[in-house]
Amino acid sequence: MFDFSIVSKWFHDLLTDFIPEWLVIGIECVIVLLFIIVLYAILAIALIYLERKICAFFQCRIGPNRVGKWGLLQVFADVFKMLSKEIIKMRQSDRMLHDMAPFFILTASFLTFSCIPWNKGLEILDFNVGIFFFIAVSGIGVIGILLAGWASHSKYPMIGAMRSGAQLISYELSIGMTMLTMLLLCGTMQLSEIVQQQADYGWNIVRGHVPAVLAFIIYLIAGNAECNRGPFDLPEAESELTAGYHTEYSGMGFGFFYLAEYLNLFICAAMAATIFLGGWAPLYFPGLDGFNTIMSYIPGFVWFFGKAFFVVFLLMWIRWTYPRLRIDQLLSLEWKYLMPISMFNIILMAIVVCFGLTL
Template sequence: MFDFSIVTQWFDNLLRQTLGLGDFLSILIECVLVGVIILTAYALIAMVLIFMERKVCAYFQCRLGPMRVGYWGLLQVLADVLKMLIKEIFFVDKADKFLYIVAPILVVIGSVGAFAFLPWNNGATILDFNVGIFLLTAISSIGIVGIFLAGWGSNNKYSVVSAMRSAVQMISYEMSLCLCLITAVILTGTMQVSGIVEAQTGPFKWLICQGHIPAILAFLTFLIAGNAEANRGPFDMAEAESELTAGHHTEYSGMGFGYFYLAEFMNLFITAGIAATVFLGGWAPINIGVDGFDAVMNYIPGIVWFLGKTFALVWILMWIKWTFPRLRIDQILKLEWKYLMPLSLFNLVLMTVVVALGWYL
């Protein structure tokens, strides 16, 4: 498997030794380049997800989806992005201008920050700290603040109700999310994202295989809680159109609304990406201990494995959204506090016992 850290070392040597740049200037250039790559990948994947959402939705509703702009509707998302960029951005009377402007920026910052932790390939993790799981959950929580400020700063009672609902829902389900991640940390023995993936390289080493029932329960709980934390259906009470118009971003137009729309789709991708990383081996290929089969699987680039696993989970989460009806807010909170939270705590204790007694592969 190709190690992308070799590429970063070569580029660093190019800047420092060949071009003779100083440490500060070299680091600055590297940071700017990495930032451009992250934002470009973020935008491109969001466009793919928007198109995928429309086609998956159409499939489940026996429709065709967008078909007119470009072949098979492939240019429809580009047309929508152009429309969003040129639409007028207006401000609501008597709204808190500062909070109104800052809110969508915070939502995107939290989403992009979490996106940077995803391990695309061996050595290709942008942010890879020894407490990576802890920082990932902390940075992703910034989006909750942005959603709350959007509702509060809009001077709209429907937006305020939506912001309250969303904050309660997201904070509640992050408890189960964190417990599921801690369960995986106990099994792998590290909080570093690359270390978690490396612990899953080898025959039948994915966590859902070597962790037995606790890992499978943590994986399923993570998908449910992640779907709810991202405000995706059937947990999208924060944007219940029949009651709250469009939720916390009702009063936003142009790219103000576009930032919320972008972050929602990317949070779906990030949830699936984290699940694929922690429980399905990330960029690690399928290995079953047969030399010929494993050699073929190892020949496939790691980024193909990561994207394949992630988009497979994205499709499953979209399937869930367009299959089940929306829940009430009391049902959503009851599911978390009466069922998922106790299950996550019990599963955490069970995983600790499994690891302590050495009952895993």
């Protein structure tokens, strides 16, 4: 398996030969920043295109096919349009908070985005408390949504924001619980370490068998809710609240929400891939050496993206199949079912780990 840290180390050493250490770190930060922004944009565009095509196929339609080959340029056209749209300033809104809200959401998704280990040795933020950091920064998004609803000075965004607050805070618990379950198995919070373990001993979802699968399912449900996507898209329930918390946003203000929605989807999927499906670790079958060798020639980031997009597809499948829940059903699902199950699941996992029942 190719270790990307060799490249970064070589680059770092190369620069330190010529320029002082602090400047090197500065340059590297800029490069990393550019890398994140570009990747962020590309992923968002790819996801939007995917969503349109996938949903079209579910709905016996064709989806975009006029702009560019197979409609590939459709999203670019949307971006150009959105950039040139007027940004409406409302007299009665709280102007500063209204303008700030999209940036909170973007910040949250950027910070969580940088936690993801893309390849062996290719991580941007890699603490020893990586998962803890991930959960902490993903909470910032709630503030953005609440602000957007509050500052719009309008009833529908307000209802949307309140729903969203209740929803995100509840489902964050389940996400935390499932991650805790997997931490018991891994014994570390460092994301790179978690993936390395999986590369060595097998994917967590296999290694942790029953409790891990349970945790995976709960994570998918809670993650879907965390991204505000159907069937949990209550905060922006189109048929009820017109466009929910971002009803009053136009132009790029809305564009940021739109981007962040898709990126959050990807981050949710990427985390699932990292924690449960082995991140960049290839698929190994014990005993099949020839197969395993071929698999290890495939670069890690391909594995990672493959897994992440597989989860993305699962989430899209769910979104385009189920009707929307009602707010009380949504909360009772979390507090009456998912929470107790995930608590029980932690104990189960503890037993499994204690008695060495892992595979």
